[in-house]
Amino acid sequence: MSERLQGKVALVTGGGSGIGAATARRFADSGAKVVVTGRRPEPIQAVADEIGGLALTGDVSDEDHCRALVTAAVDTYGGLDILVANAGVEFFGAAVDVPLEQWRSVLRINLDGVLLSARAAIGPMRERGGGAIVILGSVASLFGAPQFVSYVTSKHAVIGLTRSLAADYGPEGIRVNAVCPGWTRTEMGDRAIQGLGDMKGVSFEEAVRLAAKHYPLRRPADPSEIAGCIEFLASSDASFVTGAVLPVDGGAHVVDVGMVAFAD
Secondary structure, three states, rough: OOOOOOOOOOEEEOOHHHHHHHHHHHHHHHOOEEEEEEEEEHHHHHHHHHHOEEEEEOOOOOOHHHHHHHHHHHHHOOOEEEEOOOOOOOEEEOOOOOOOOHHHHHHHHHHHHHHHHHHHHHHHHHHHOOEEEEEHHHHHHHHOOOOHHHHHHHHHHHHHHHHHHHHHHHHHHEEEEEEEOOOOOOOOHHHHHHHHHHOOOHHHHHHHHHHHHOOOOOOEHHHHHHHHHHHHHHOHHHOOOOOOOEEOOOHHHOHHHHHHHHOO
């Protein structure tokens, strides 16, 4: 067992499944005390029970919930050192098609939720003399994607938020970085893959292959692989890293999309 985060207190939003759950497990294995939150009580309680952590159900777009999360971390474990802002939702649709309420819902959770959770966490981090915030972006933070306007917009916006927070709070010892996963075997990722399979009329396994076809590593990620990068950015091993945007995408960001036809 690693002791990379020994003595640290961490809050993981969207911690009931996928990358959030993998991160909560990895942090606990590394010695951290972990608070997990999400909108579905059963998954987050299951993760908390597994790791000996604390579960609080709620929506990160609710400012009162974010404050309650941080208060619970401080009251239960004595402070807060790490925030992983992972909670997010997706909705498909282009600009002229997406219902306005869906647009607003995606931005509220994916962008407002990051701001509100970070804003709640900064005070206790100051009291500890610093801290680390890791924000979950996406390859959709780096590129456009078809029929995905609300998600792409929200994930581009969190990169700006990452850099702004890093610039503003770096002098107080609070580091803020973003991780941008590519295709990952999560509930959200698998829903998108299933949609691809339905559209193409192929099996789920073939849809996975198609989705990763032009990735240099030719496969999706396991959530644990993303969690390892999050742990690094949250740890003292990354003590001089802030404002960074780390693609964890199997090399997708190095592919020249104008040339992929030559690979077929």
